[in-house]
Amino acid sequence: MRILQTIVNGPEPCPYLADQSWTMKYQHIGEMEPGEYERRLRLGWFKFGAFLQRPICEGCNECLSMRVPMDEWQPNRIQRRTLAKNAELRIEVSTPPICDPERLLLYNRYRIAQTQEKGWTPTLMDSVSYQREFLVGPTEMTEISVWEGNRLKAIVLTDVEPNAVAGVTHYYDPDWRERSIGLFAMLQTFLLARELGKKWVYLGYYVENSPTMGYKLQFRPCELRGWDGTWERIEK
Secondary structure (H helix, E strand, O other), rough: OEEEEEEEEEEEEEOOOOOOEEEEEEEEEOOOOEEEEEEEEHOOOOOOOOEEEEOOOOOOOOEEEEEEEOOOOOHHHHHHHHHHOOOEEEEEOOOOOOOHHHHHHHHHHHHHHHHHHHOOOOOOOOOOHHHHHOOOOOOOEEEEEEEEEOEEEEEEEEEEOOEEEEEEEEEEOHHHHHOOOHHHHHHHHHHHHHOOOOOOOEEEEEEOOOOHHHHHHOOOOOOEEEEOOOOEEEEE
C-alpha cells in the first residue's frame, strides 16, 4: 500500500449524533494490493474514493465497524417479502461503475428527498464530484444497478475483496419507498457476496443512538468492532 498523504479533519458537527462533534482521519491512497483493503476493514477503516477514513473522536467511541457472516446470514421475513415484492426488477452487476446523467439525476433526487425528510446536508453532485467521491480510487469498485425496464431505480456501490464485499453507498428513487427499494438494493450486496462465495459483508459504521443507523441491526447475526480491536457478536 502506498499512502500519499494523511489528513485529520475536525472537530466538526457529528452527522450521526446531535450535540456531538466528530474528527476524521483520512489517508490518501495511491496504490493498494488485493487483500490490503480487507485488512484495513478488520482494523476499522472504510474507503471512499481514493481515501481510507476512520473516526478518531475525542471522548466518543460510538462508531463501530459492522460486518455480517455470510455462512449464517439468511433473509428475515421482511427481507424475503421485499425481495418477492420486487422480483420482477432487473439487476445488473458491472465493474467498474460509471457516471452518467441518469445516475446523477437519481442521486440528486435521493439527496433532496433525504434533506427534506431527515435533515441531511443539502449536497448535490456534478459528474466531477461524483467520480471523485465514489469512483476514483486505488481499487476497482463494483456497481449493482436496479432497473424497471429501462428506468434506473437504485444503485449500490461496493468493494469486492478476496473474502468480503464492503458496501460503499447506495441511493434510490425516493418515489419508490413504498416498495422498500432501498432495502431491496442493500440486499443485492448480500446476494452478490453469496454468489461470489465471500465470508463477510461489511456495512460501514453502526452508531447505536443514531436515528439513521438503526436499520442496520436487521442484518443479524452480525459483529461490531469495539475500539479495543475485538469483534463482538450480536445475535438474532
